[in-house]
Amino acid sequence: MQSTLPIQLNPAQNIQELPRTVAGKAFLAIGATALVALCAHVSLPLYFTPVPLTLQTLAVILIGLTLGPALGCSAMVLYLAEGAIGLPVFSPQGPGGVAQLLGPTAGFLLSYPLAAAAAGSVVRSVRIGRSQFPAAVLAGIAASIVIFSIGAGWIAILLHLSPAAAWHLSVAPFLPGEGLKIVAAAGAYVALRSWRRS
Numbered sequence: 001m002q003s004t005l006p007i008q009l010n011p012a013q014n015i016q017e018l019p020r021t022v023a024g025k026a027f028l029a030i031g032a033t034a035l036v037a038l039c040a041h042v043s044l045p046l047y048f049t050p051v052p053l054t055l056q057t058l059a060v061i062l063i064g065l066t067l068g069p070a071l072g073c074s075a076m077v078l079y080l081a082e083g084a085i086g087l088p089v090f091s092p093q094g095p096g097g098v099a100q101l102l103g104p105t106a107g108f109l110l111s112y113p114l115a116a117a118a119a120g121s122v123v124r125s126v127r128i129g130r131s132q133f134p135a136a137v138l139a140g141i142a143a144s145i146v147i148f149s150i151g152a153g154w155i156a157i158l159l160h161l162s163p164a165a166a167w168h169l170s171v172a173p174f175l176p177g178e179g180l181k182i183v184a185a186a187g188a189y190v191a192l193r194s195w196r197r198s
Helices: 011-020 022-040 056-084 106-125 133-159 163-170 172-197
Strands: none
Touching: 022 056, 056 106, 056 133, 056 172, 106 133, 133 163, 133 172, 163 172
């Protein structure tokens, strides 16, 4: 007996259909939290600051670019909830769980939903030439401003630091690497868009 069910053989087309269903959105959000968790474990402690060097911000920017502001923000809220209940999704350099959401890196972590929303909003509202790459870079910069503003602000309050001290402790050392992560996230986003259109 011949099946009458349509068979979708194009994986790119199947992926395009995911965000249109509740199950698809849930799958993408969970996958996004797994990506951020994986990038959190690529972690290098630095002797002069309580903030480790990780790939988390690369993942947050990429998630905001690809999933959009609403789903990207929701995925990052889910990521924080996973960490708060004790799942090993945060950087291993911290205490984990709720304690990590109250420590020196809490501002960075808590900024992720807003940063993903910023990246998703900017890349969808800005057009610079024919390529999406410049808009994606601009969106990555916007997300990074959100991350560093909230992260440095939290550290300044928690450790009673001046704005200059907070800048030197939690922003300046990370700017070169952040630039590379923005470019990498933008490149990955453009490549994903090209693959989905093929």
